[in-house]
Amino acid sequence: MASEWLTPAVVALLAGGAGSAVTTIVRARVDWRKARLEEDRQPVELENVFIGGAEKAVQALQVALDRAESTIGRLERSLSERDEKLQERDRKIAELEQDLTNTLARLARLQERCEQLTARLADLRADDRPTLGDR
């Protein structure tokens, strides 16, 4: 009959399950007692855990800061290059403006000279007419 092997198998299964449960609970209890003892005796170790965590956090922050610093440096370099290009462009514009001013001034002088010559020519013509009339 099947029950000949069934009962021992069932007992073994149940014992295995119960044993695992008891082992887990006993181990949890042992860990708890150990943790309590360590808490009572060596609070410094707990502080070291926190300090170690803080150190790791600071290191991670340091790495992040280094990365941010290199990014800022790269951006600053590209900004200064762009500034130089802008200054060069401004300088060229200023030179062109200066050339334009000089040209306008020269043009004004030539126009003034031209007006003077026109006026003188008119004066000369006016001077010539009475002379002819006198003849």
Place this chain on the structure above:
Amino acid sequence: MPAPANDTTEEALMRRFLPLADHPFELLFGVIAALGGAVLVVSGAAPASINATLPIVVVRAWGIVQAAAGALIVSGIITRYWRPALLLLGLRLERAGLWPLAAACAVYAVVAVVHAGPRAMYPGGVLMVIAAACVARARAVSRLEATIRKYVGGDGWRVSG
């Protein structure tokens, strides 16, 4: 998770226990195992296949193991949400309950198939799958505990970080 200031006590309690729905299978199988095992131990009303094939002492032991497994699983899951600082204790209680529940389910599956033959293949298969799921969950919980202890620095009892 701090509750808003205008929460009533009932709302805060509900919010605290709402995440229990994250583990419906573990929780509900734990509840059914605890209740079923307790009823079996108290009244002795075991299933027919179990009664017919096993001695009464083993039947009682099966009921006790089942009830204890269910109680451990439920208490483990509730502990985690009731006191989040006792996360590792809750996981350990749940793991402690999963192994005996796997054993109890496997026992029922084997007994049902032996007693009823091929007619019991489907319930036997379902029970064996539940047992396998219990073992898989126990292993997953074990790995989770190890990960928490490694990264958070739990001391085996409380989560210290």
